[in-house]
Amino acid sequence: MRPEPVYRRIGAxxxxxxxxxxxxxxxxxxxxxxxxxxxANIETGRQRVLVHQIYAFAEVLQxxxxxxxxxxxxxxxAADLTKLAIQGDVNPExxxxxxxxxxxxxxxxxSKKKIDAKSAxxxxxxxxxxxxx
Amino acid sequence: MRNLRxxxxxxxxxxxxxxxxxxNIPIPVDRIARALGAQVRFWPLxxxxxxxxxxxxxxxxxxxxxxxxxxxxxxxxxxxxxxLYLHREHITSAVHxxxxxxESVLKRDAASATGTEWLEIEANRFAAALLMPEHILVELLxxxxxxxxxxxPLEELSKKFHVSKATLQFRIRNLLGELGTRKRx
Numbered sequence: 001m002r003p004e005p006v007y008r009r010i011g012a013x014x015x016x017x018x019x020x021x022x023x024x025x026x027x028x029x030x031x032x033x034x035x036x037x038x039x040a041n042i043e044t045g046r047q048r049v050l051v052h053q054i055y056a057f058a059e060v061l062q063x064x065x066x067x068x069x070x071x072x073x074x075x076x077x078a079a080d081l082t083k084l085a086i087q088g089d090v091n092p093e094x095x096x097x098x099x100x101x102x103x104x105x106x107x108x109x110x111s112k113k114k115i116d117a118k119s120a121x122x123x124x125x126x127x128x129x130x131x132x133x
Numbered sequence: 134m135r136n137l138r139x140x141x142x143x144x145x146x147x148x149x150x151x152x153x154x155x156x157n158i159p160i161p162v163d164r165i166a167r168a169l170g171a172q173v174r175f176w177p178l179x180x181x182x183x184x185x186x187x188x189x190x191x192x193x194x195x196x197x198x199x200x201x202x203x204x205x206x207x208x209x210x211x212x213x214x215x216x217l218y219l220h221r222e223h224i225t226s227a228v229h230x231x232x233x234x235x236e237s238v239l240k241r242d243a244a245s246a247t248g249t250e251w252l253e254i255e256a257n258r259f260a261a262a263l264l265m266p267e268h269i270l271v272e273l274l275x276x277x278x279x280x281x282x283x284x285x286p287l288e289e290l291s292k293k294f295h296v297s298k299a300t301l302q303f304r305i306r307n308l309l310g311e312l313g314t315r316k317r318x
Binding site: 012013015016019020084085086087088090091094097098 | 176
């Protein structure tokens, strides 16, 4: 797997999860003891994330460390990936993403609760304020 | 004919909301999806992909692209809910992938649509009706009327529904058009 796409993809997962939790960059950066600029660079893949940081990100973002790691696209496709029937045109990378989503468990369960709590409160700003501390 | 179809979609949405006891906005689309027995999974996907739906081990799974704006994610969930609610017989273990629901698709003339395109158009209409229920929208517009091209009030209203301004504008235009036709008839 080439280095640049890996870090970009890890960064994209971090960013999307951060946004879903409605955390501003500075809040997540503060929780992880890094500068906002460092986080911004990690999210875009310009800065390479360290192994201990993967664990820290996972904990704070309510994910498993492995959720942050893209599958090895240079390797052989997983067996269930080739079996997966998809209606419509998708390219191999999209197929891999879809297979991952269908095969996933952990993220979905957590995200459901989170979104629920958010919509129950109905005050968009409030959760952001709390998590910013 | 088209209006009739739209009308029955509004009725179906109202029934669904009433059955679930949902009276307030923003409409909790993910709660509705789960009430219909679906699992909602949020995942970063390619920009081109909005969402997907399939049945896995008897459970409907709805996938949403987290890289899209939250408003768009809500529309995606509502669109997949429509497939589940209206097109259950078409949803199988084969993953049904929805790509961008562009304005052009939304606006395309339904008369020229093929069978599968029609499903998408119908799902989009249902999604819009679900996110911005007619009775709530009409009530809000009655209490405080707005000019459809006035940016400020439109934005204010779109925030209440947690939808994009363009989506709300499109919805209001459609409703107004339809109500106008009915009055004339």
